[in-house]
Amino acid sequence: DPVRPSGVSSTDAEHAAAIDAAGRIAGYLAGQGFPEPLIADSGNGAHLLYRIDLANDEAATGLVKGVLATLNALFSSDVITVDTANHNAARIWKLYGTVSRKGDFTPERPHRRSGIISAPAEIEIVPTERLQAIAGLLPRDEPPRRKKGGRGIDLASWLLSHGVAVRSTKPWNGGTLYALEECPFSGAHKDGAFAIQFANGAIHAGCHHASCGGGAQRWPELRTMHETPAKKEGSGERRVSRAPGGKEIEAPSAAKNSIPGVAKNPAPPPDEYRRRALEILRTGDALAFILDTFNKTHVGDRTVAECLAYSVASRSVENTNGLHVSISGNSGKGKTHACTTMLNLIPENSRLKGTVSDRALYYDDDLRAGTVFLFDDVSLSDDLQEVLKSATANFCEPIEHRTVTTERKLRVCTIPPRCIWWLAKVEDPGDDQVMNRMLTVWIDDSIEQDRQVFEHIKNHESKYDRGPTPDDIQVCRAIWEVVGEEVCEVTIPFARQIGSSTTQNRRN
Ligand SMILES: [Zn+2]
Known part of the structure; x- marks a missing residue:
């Protein structure tokens, strides 16, 4: 699957990246003794179909899961992921020849017809020991930790x-x-x-x-x-x-002294990106660099981008309840695009993959402190409203939210400290208490903005303007990596001069 916003069709570039990755994975598996698979275009991504001959039992399901987990670990990236959910025998599958109609049809994200790309004359069965070899390739269980040597290596x-x-x-x-x-x-x-x-x-x-x-x-x-x-x-x-x-x-x-959990397992940027990031932080304008990189992908909405950037930076402030952002404005005017563009500029381990749902919060036990959550196009469940309320009220503390499912099972979700919440296209984020903690910003829905977006698409498609380089994106991530390594106290020298037009509602 190409990595893309949920609920929409893939762009041609995303679609091509998935098909390319499928080819690489098939090549790798061929080297590991797998027979030739059937390769298919799902319309948005790619499928590799291997014939297996196993009993439909737990052991077999575990084996298939193991193979997918290894492929996911070895091949998933910022651009594509191996879908590890496709492990059960009862999976409902695509009928090739049908058209995938995810989201609206747009020139950028068109509906495509699925189909078979290549099929061997005979689809051979993958030998079980080949499946076992892939499933067991990476160590799953903790090797014993050596006692001697004192403190461990991070x-x-x-x-x-x-x-x-x-x-x-x-x-x-x-x-x-x-x-x-x-x-x-x-x-x-x-x-x-x-x-x-x-x-x-x-x-x-x-x-x-x-x-x-x-x-x-x-x-x-x-x-x-x-x-x-x-x-x-x-x-x-x-x-x-x-x-x-x-x-x-x-x-x-x-x-x-760092944001706990954020710096614990950072994805270390290559030295060169970090060097450039440090140079910009010392002698340049880091905010301008990030905003300029943002604007190479998203036209206009500089204020929206600024608010999003400030909110990410607020993770590193000691004396704050965090800046969380709510984006208002007409739908279809790029709220999601603005958020995902900015999200792409922060390190992968500081954001939740995809958008926030009950599922993501309750079942992802690997949430890190300082994670940026994007609520996109959802109406919040009562539970999520409660989570959002307590997480924004106790910014510096981890929170635990307990609830009971309809089957009367206890569900616990733990939100680590210093997490940032972005709301785009959210119907009802809950009561005023939540909105009072949000930095509200309007997306530009003017005709002029519309015209500029159209110009941008044309320039981009004609390759006149190639967008941000992958290097710029990596440097932005390295900047956030460095900023995330410290938490510091911030004082506002002019704070005493700040006034408010109404005492009832200081949001204005
Ligand atoms: Zn090697």
């Missing part, structure tokens, strides 16, 4: 301070899996390497390529590669044990 900080670039970060069996940008064990390929930190602190690193051990534990080796000084000075070998600023990073103490 893998995220270690990767960052040793210049090991991370492509994506995702939860892994209670811990975190970092997909590495380049394979440290081989020069023959770039993809495939990963490092996992389990909940107990134990670390496993490896690469899925057979030539690199097919996922075998290589963390001690990776560590030695970076921590042992090079034999010769200037031999070109890396001996970095310092952060770019020259300050030694010590994981446990560095975490003390």
Whole structure:
């Protein structure tokens, strides 16, 4: 599946990215002894169909789940995801030849007809041991943590301070899996390497390529590669044990002053992005850089972008209840687009994938402090209204919301501290108490804005204006990464001069 806003069809670029990824995954699985699959275009994304011959029981379901989890860990990125939900035998599937009609048909997000891209003459059965090999490729259980050596390594900080670039970060069996940008064990390929930190602190690193051990534990080796000084000075070998600023990073103490959880497992940006981010923060205008990058994708609405940026920054303020944003204005005028554009500029581990729903809050037990939640196009359930109310009232504290389902089962959702709430297209966010804590901003729904958006689309499609570079986006994320590393007190020297037209409603 391409990563895209929910409830709409994919753009041509998103659609192509999914089909491209399916080809890469099929290639990888062929190398792992899988027969040729049927490859299909779902209309929005891509399907790989493999024939299996297993009993319809729990063990088989677990095996299929395991295969999908491994593929998700190895291949999902900012651009595409492997849908791990497709593991049950009773799944209802696409009838190829039918048209996918998700959301409205627009030139940018058209409805497409699904269809078979390629099919082998005979669809062979995948041998069970091939499924087992993929399902068992990555360690699932925590390896025992070594006692000696005293304080443990914080893998995220270690990767960052040793210049090991991370492509994506995702939860892994209670811990975190970092997909590495380049394979440290081989020069023959770039993809495939990963490092996992389990909940107990134990670390496993490896690469899925057979030539690199097919996922075998290589963390001690990776560590030695970076921590042992090079034999010769200037031999070109890396001996970095310092952060770019020259300050030694010590994981446990560095975490003390940061947004708890945010800096604990940051996706370390590659050194170069961090270097540029630090340069902008020291000598440039970080806000302007972020807003300019935003405007390369979203025309106008600079004020909306500013409010969203301030709200992200408020995570790093000690003495605040946080700035949360509610966007008003006519529908269809880009409220969602503004939010998702800004969301894309913050680090992946600081945002909830997709939009907020009961499901996301109750079943995602990997929420981090400082997460940005986007409520998009939803009417809030009573439960969600309560959650929103207590989370915005107790910004600096974690909150626990308990409720009972219709089946009388207890459900608990825990919201970590310093989370930010963005409301776009929300019908009824609850009572005034919630709205009083929101920074309300209007989307530009003027005719002039409409004209400029149209011009932008034309420029973009004619490749006259290519939009933000992936580098700019990474630098924005690195800026937020750096800003998120500290929480500081803010004083407003002119606070005493602020007046309000009505005492009843200071929102005005
Ligand atoms: Zn490798």
